[in-house]
Amino acid sequence: MATASTRLSRQARREQLLDTALRIVRAQGADGLTLLTLAEAAGVSRPIVYDHFGTRPGLLLALYQRLDERHRTASAQALREAEPTLGETARVLSTAYFACSTDMPEWNAVSAALKGNPEMEVIEREMFDSFTDLMAAALLPHSDLTTEALRLRCVGALGAAEAIAAELNRGRATVADAVAALTDLIVGGIDTGTGRSAIDGSRP
Structure with missing residues (x-):
């Protein structure tokens, strides 16, 4: 008789394992997530988990990318539903940026567990570029x-957002304060009058 593990496709199994890994991190923190604890919680053999992720860092990287995918999907959906004004677009982008910390506490836990990992540095740069592109397009x-x-102004605004996020994490600002500050910075970077930049960056 086929078991539950053999009935799942490889992709479906990977999704199940990542969902289980997310629950472990949510309940126990990133320290509680290992290939062994994941296999036990998912009810599969260790070779199955090793086959999908190879190592614990590989598992954490896959989980981090999963969280980023969810964040980008939610951000894009919020932008589609936002009123088509500069102020509202800036507010939605700002809210989306800080949602990583407020709506997905697992994000910080996984990120901290991967600190110093060279592959993580590459992924973070790709994520930064992706959000910059999303922001510029909006x-x-x-x-x-x-x-x-x-795009360069978006890079500058996100650099400021990182500093604001640090203040938020230290308890020196509220989420509302952080969103308001970043919204103002984004709006301030675009001339809402004639639509032309004060420096040589405007279209002819």
Whole structure:
């Protein structure tokens, strides 16, 4: 008789394992997640878990990417549903940025467990670039800046967002304060009057 493990496709099994891993981190923190604890919690043999992730860092990296996918999907959905104004777009982007800390506490736990991992550094850079592109695309209809100039301003705003997030994590600001500050910075980076930049970044 086929077992539950053999009935699942490889992709479905991977999704099940990542869902289980997320529950472990949520309940026990990243320290509680190992290939062994995952196998036990998922009710599968250790070779199955090793086959999917290889090592504990491989598992953590896969889980981190899963969290990022969920974050990007939620952010894109929120932007589609937002009012098509600069202020509302900036607010939605700001809320989405800080949602990593407020709505997904597992994000910080997994990130801390991967600190110093060279593969993690590459993934974080890719995630930063992806969110920058999402941000620039959302703001483009509200700006006469060139695509390159607008993207550079998004990079600057996200650099400031990292500093604001540090204050938030230290308890020196509330989420509402953080969202308001980043929203103002984003809006301030785009001229809402003539739509032309104060420096040489505007479209002709």
